Amino acid sequence: MIAAAAAGTWTLGDRTVNRLGFGAMRLTGTGGMGRGADRDPHQSAAVVRRAVELGVNHVDTAGFYFSASARANLVIRDALAPYPDDLTIVTKVGPGRDLVTGEWGDWARPDELRRHVEHNLETLGLERLHVVNYRSNGRDDVPAAVEALAALGDEGLLDHIGVSNVGLDELTTARRVADIVCVQNRHAPGYERSDADDVLAACREHGIAFVPFFTIAGRAREDSAAERYDVVREVADAHGVSPAQVRIAWTLALGDHVLAIPGTGDVAHLEQNVAAAAVRLTDDDLVRLGAVDPDGSAAVPSRPWVS
Numbered sequence: 001m002i003a004a005a006a007a008g009t010w011t012l013g014d015r016t017v018n019r020l021g022f023g024a025m026r027l028t029g030t031g032g033m034g035r036g037a038d039r040d041p042h043q044s045a046a047v048v049r050r051a052v053e054l055g056v057n058h059v060d061t062a063g064f065y066f067s068a069s070a071r072a073n074l075v076i077r078d079a080l081a082p083y084p085d086d087l088t089i090v091t092k093v094g095p096g097r098d099l100v101t102g103e104w105g106d107w108a109r110p111d112e113l114r115r116h117v118e119h120n121l122e123t124l125g126l127e128r129l130h131v132v133n134y135r136s137n138g139r140d141d142v143p144a145a146v147e148a149l150a151a152l153g154d155e156g157l158l159d160h161i162g163v164s165n166v167g168l169d170e171l172t173t174a175r176r177v178a179d180i181v182c183v184q185n186r187h188a189p190g191y192e193r194s195d196a197d198d199v200l201a202a203c204r205e206h207g208i209a210f211v212p213f214f215t216i217a218g219r220a221r222e223d224s225a226a227e228r229y230d231v232v233r234e235v236a237d238a239h240g241v242s243p244a245q246v247r248i249a250w251t252l253a254l255g256d257h258v259l260a261i262p263g264t265g266d267v268a269h270l271e272q273n274v275a276a277a278a279v280r281l282t283d284d285d286l287v288r289l290g291a292v293d294p295d296g297s298a299a300v301p302s303r304p305w306v307s
């Protein structure tokens with residue numbers, strides 16, 4: 001049986017979620033956010049409904065995930081509202097995308113985050129957002145942005161705060177301002193991790209969920225997820241699973257505090273991704289996968305899941 005619960009649960013603030021979740025960016029187009037081919041919102045809604053049928057109760061989205069054909073938040077709302085009580089929807093704010101035209105502009109200032117939060121409330125049809133990530137992308141305004149989100153939380157617009165695309169310093173400063181329940185950073189076999197492992201370890205130490213993105217796509221931003229690494233294919237063949245499933249299983253093996261949010265607009269891929277919750281890799285597999293370097297060769301073994 002395919003079930004998201006097979007990888008266990010984690011508590012985000014006061015909300016318990018299955019560690020195998022779903023990322024909504026690809027519901028809007030094959031490349032997400034207007035890149036690649038646009039997707040049919042009805043087909044995308046079927047993907048979201050199937051995810052929830054299979055036990056997914058953690059959905060990652062953003063108001064700025066939209067293409068000419070579909071908006072992730074509206075697809076989720078159309079597919080699932082009224083929402084099941086146990087569903088946690090995590091959204092993110094910060095990137096300066098015009099929410100009508102799609103044009104990219106300046107990052108939102110802290111005092112502009114209210115508009116982004118309100119846009120998410122409206123498009124998702126929620127009275128309070130469950131978790132809002134400030135997607136910083138290396139900016140130095142994390143404390144001010146987190147403070148602004150905390151004030152919106154005090155007003156009752158949101159429950160919990162996370163940060164995204166942050167280094168250890170930004171995480172540390174954010175934690176001085178408010179409780180941080182999750183960190184969403186890029187992390188995948190073959191991705192240059194720089195201080196990603198430090199952030200992963202800090203999250204473990206402080207009971208914060210680490211939620212990596214591009215688990216399957218790796219370094220690619222566009223719509224091709226063709227596997228680039230022999231070692232991933234070899235491990236997949238050894239287990240009789242797909243490379244995407246190996247990537248998800250590797251992610252889940254990074255720690256109990258790690259939540260997977262593979263993204264897809266395809267029901268068959270979704271079913272495969274959820275089934276990965278039950279895939280168990282060996283220690284040897286994990287060492288080999290953790291050592292994939294960006295050139296595609298498995299170099300010096302490291303154990304990135306050990307802090």
Ligand SMILES: NC(=O)c1ccc[n+]([C@@H]2O[C@H](COP(=O)([O-])OP(=O)(O)OC[C@H]3O[C@@H](n4cnc5c(N)ncnc54)[C@H](OP(=O)(O)O)[C@@H]3O)[C@@H](O)[C@H]2O)c1
Pocket residue numbers: 022023024025026030032060061092135164165184185212213214215216217218222223224225242244245261262263264265266268269270272273
């Ligand atoms: N915080 C941030 O800055 C940030 C940035 C990017 C993404 N995110 C979040 O993280 C989520 C995950 O990232 P992502 O969706 O970009 O990348 P991903 O999950 O790593 O990979 C998605 C890509 O893999 C393909 N794919 C999915 N399942 C597959 C399978 N079983 N077999 C073969 N190919 C498969 C998808 O194509 P199909 O759609 O055709 O299946 C798509 O091309 C996003 O949906 C979004 O919610 C956050």
